[in-house]
Amino acid sequence: MKVALIGGTGYVGSYIIDELIENNFTPRILVRKESHSKVIQPDKCEMINGDVEDEDALRETLSGCDAVIYLIALIREFPAKKITNERFQFRGSERVAKIAAEVGVKRYLLMSALGANPNPSSSNYMNAKHLSEQCIKNTDLNWTIIRPSSLFGDPRGQGRPEFCMMLDKLMLNLLPFPSFLPFPAPAFFQGVNPLEAGKYSLSMIHAKDVASIFIKCLNDDDTINSTLEIGGLKEISWTEIVTSIAKVTGQKVIMVPAPFGVVATIAGLLDRFSWFPAGREQLEDLVKGNVCDSSEIFKKYQIDPIPFNTKNLSYLNTKGQ
Helix, strand or coil: CEEEEECCCCHHHHHHHHHHHHCCCEEEEEECHHHHHHCCCHHHCEEEECCCCCHHHHHHHHCCCCEEEECCCCCCCEHHHCECHHHHHHHHHHHHHHHHHHHCCCEEEEECCCCCCCCCCCCHHHHHHHHHHHHHHCCCCEEEEEEECCEECCCCCCCCCCHHHHHHHHHHCCCCCCCCCCEEEEEEECCCCHHHCCCCEECCEEHHHHHHHHHHHHCCHHHCCEEEEECCCCCEEHHHHHHHHHHHHCCCEEEEEEEHHHHHHHHHHHCCCCCCCCCHHHHHHHHCCECCCCHHHHHHCCCCCCCCCCHHHHHHHCCCC
């Protein structure tokens, strides 16, 4: 069975390639010329040069495949550079769905996000994910939508963005700080009660477990025309996430209540600059929390999920990522 991957050089894509090969699938990957070095196990993959806006390359990638998996998403937008979720998430997935139908690829797996919704007050990220979902639901394809919560796991180099490494680099180590003092890490709170600071939670799930579920779904007709919400078995608070990262990297931190309204205002002014650690919409999604119960999915597919703990964050100490 041959599976087309759109976004196969990215973080989750690298794990999906491993799972496909391990389960005797042949990955065919759409790859930009400058990204060939990012392909995991290239000798066992078929690679087509092009990008998600190149319809000829998409036709070549999808033709003869039994299924397609769409993984492209943006951690952060830069509209001035035309880097937007509408362009690469929504329109890209729409274009792939159209071409899949044209060349006879019936099976379409879409990586969405836990929290995708049409609310105008939601982030562009969540809105674009929702539009992608609605797009494939309105096709005759045999679709499955997978909505993961926040991910963790070794990005394995090549500059792939990963949540915990980004927090370590862009928050805990953004500015020089005396090592003998605890770093004042922000624990955001909404409203006026600082005692609620840092209590929002995420169902942190390892990228390998997400990849495993994708491959299980390929062979499971019961998932056709259905949406799966997946996250780790434990809800992890923001405070636990930050202190776990600090423990692994040998840093001292103290969680300091930070009024979200003030921080969000600053982020709104500065998020157009790539050096600023987070955009306003990213922070707004964060403080909403992002949790679900995936125990039945893990049970069905006999997956023992990798827990979020300091042992499984050891990759944060790897240099040169």
